[in-house]
Amino acid sequence: MFxxxxxxxxxxxxxxxxxxxxxxxxxxxxDHVAIIMDGNGRWAKKRTLPRIAGHHEGMKTVKKVTKxxxxxxxxxxxxxxxxxxxxxxxxxxxDYLMKLPEQFLNSFLPELIEENVKxxxxxxxxxxxxxxxxxxDHAKEKTKNNDGLILNFALNYGSRSExxxxxxxxxxxxxxxxxxxxxxxxxxFSTYLMTKSLKDPDLLIRTSGEVRLSNFxxxxxxxxxxxxxxxxxxDFSEEHLFEAVESFQKRSRRYGGLLGEEIQ
Numbered sequence: 373m374f375x376x377x378x379x380x381x382x383x384x385x386x387x388x389x390x391x392x393x394x395x396x397x398x399x400x401x402x403d404h405v406a407i408i409m410d411g412n413g414r415w416a417k418k419r420t421l422p423r424i425a426g427h428h429e430g431m432k433t434v435k436k437v438t439k440x441x442x443x444x445x446x447x448x449x450x451x452x453x454x455x456x457x458x459x460x461x462x463x464x465x466x467d468y469l470m471k472l473p474e475q476f477l478n479s480f481l482p483e484l485i486e487e488n489v490k491x492x493x494x495x496x497x498x499x500x501x502x503x504x505x506x507x508x509d510h511a512k513e514k515t516k517n518n519d520g521l522i523l524n525f526a527l528n529y530g531s532r533s534e535x536x537x538x539x540x541x542x543x544x545x546x547x548x549x550x551x552x553x554x555x556x557x558x559x560x561f562s563t564y565l566m567t568k569s570l571k572d573p574d575l576l577i578r579t580s581g582e583v584r585l586s587n588f589x590x591x592x593x594x595x596x597x598x599x600x601x602x603x604x605x606x607d608f609s610e611e612h613l614f615e616a617v618e619s620f621q622k623r624s625r626r627y628g629g630l631l632g633e634e635i636q
Contacts, residue, residue, distance in 0.1 A: 392614060402574035404448040404597070405441060405613075408588055409434070409592040411580030411604030418604075424468040427568060429606035431476050435483075438523055440610040442487055444617060448522045448570055452588050456496070456530030470500065473527065474507035481511055488520030494566035495529030524570065526560040538564035551565045567592055579605045579611075595627050 409430060416426030434451060441449045454469055461469075477484075477491070484491065491511040500508075508527070542564050545551050551560070562568060572592040578584075581602040585593065599616045601608075 389610070391534040396444060396614060396617055396621070401445050402597075402617060402620050403446070404450065404571050404573045405446050405617075406450040406452070406576045406589060406593075407437070408452045408574040408576070408578040408586060409605040409608075410578060410582055410586075412489040412606060414580065415604040415606040418580045419441050419455060423465055424605055427465075427469060427472060431472055432539040433606055433608050435480055436478065436610060437608065437613055438480075438484075438489065438521070439487070440613045444613075446521060448573075450494075450524040450525060450526060450570075450573065450589075452526045452529070452586075454527050454529070455587060456528055456533055457587065470504050473504050473525070477507050481487075481514060484511070484515055484523065485518070487506065488518045490520065491515045492522050492570075493527050494524060494534075495527040495614075496533070497527065499528055522570070526588070529566070529588075531585075531587045535591060536568055562591070565591060572596065575599060575616065577601065577616045579603050579608050595625070597623055597625065 412426035412430040413423045414426070415429065416423050419425075438449060453473070458469065459466060491508070491514075493508055493512070497505055497508070504527075509524070538561065542551075542556065542561065546553060546556075567589070572594070573589065575597045576585075576589075576593055576596045577599045579601050581600070583600050597620050599619055601612060601616070604611055
């Protein structure tokens with residue numbers, strides 16, 4: 373009797389989720405969603421567990437959210453996995469974080485391939501351990517021909533460093549005569565950033581209740597819709613992603629202008 377009731381409840385829940393997804397799909401979907409995955413350490417502390425337990429649980433959340441984003445037809449999902457500032461954390465924690473990409477990609481890669489997901493990265497990969505780079509490169513190679521959701525990991529990424537490097541390369545090209553100062557505008561500058569092949573995020577989600585950007589995609593987020601949640605990342609679910617997208621769909625994106633009826 374219990375098993376039958378549980379099966380009925382699961383089926384009913386699935387039907388309800390399918391209906392919700394259908395309603396979401398009836399409205400514009402953000403092409404590019406970026407997420408600052410925050411709260412792993414606090415999740416573990418609340419349960420008197422080591423911080424690495426929170427990171428391990430957070431890895432499971434990445435799998436769930438990737439699948440949910442794919443269901444919605446989101447084209448790009450960028451996840452802030454490791455910042456240039458994260459090197460300041462205790463060595464044991466950093467060492468574990470460096471193992472996570474390998475663990476995640478080795479276990480999840482067959483599903484990513486099956487779901488037509490393409491793995492991408494941005495950040496200074498040269499500073500990462502060889503084993504981490506090898507796992508990431510392998511996943512990128514195996515999924516390079518996929519043309520579905522782009523799962524873009526920000527690894528050893530910092531926006532200020534990205535902008536400074538872009539300025540240096542731009543200045544070098546001006547000096548070499550490859551471009552002129554008159555050529556420099558927003559579009560030109562964007563081609564020198566790590567996201568040059570991606571459109572800017574439409575929606576940024578940050579978990580854990582913190583309300584700041586933490587040196588993440590500062591140039592690219594100029595007109596992005598921001599959504600902050602009190603949920604810790606390991607507790608973030610498909611439903612939370614749906615909630616964020618539904619909030620996005622209710623907003624009017626003006627890009628510094630006025631609504632149509634206000635323009636004279």
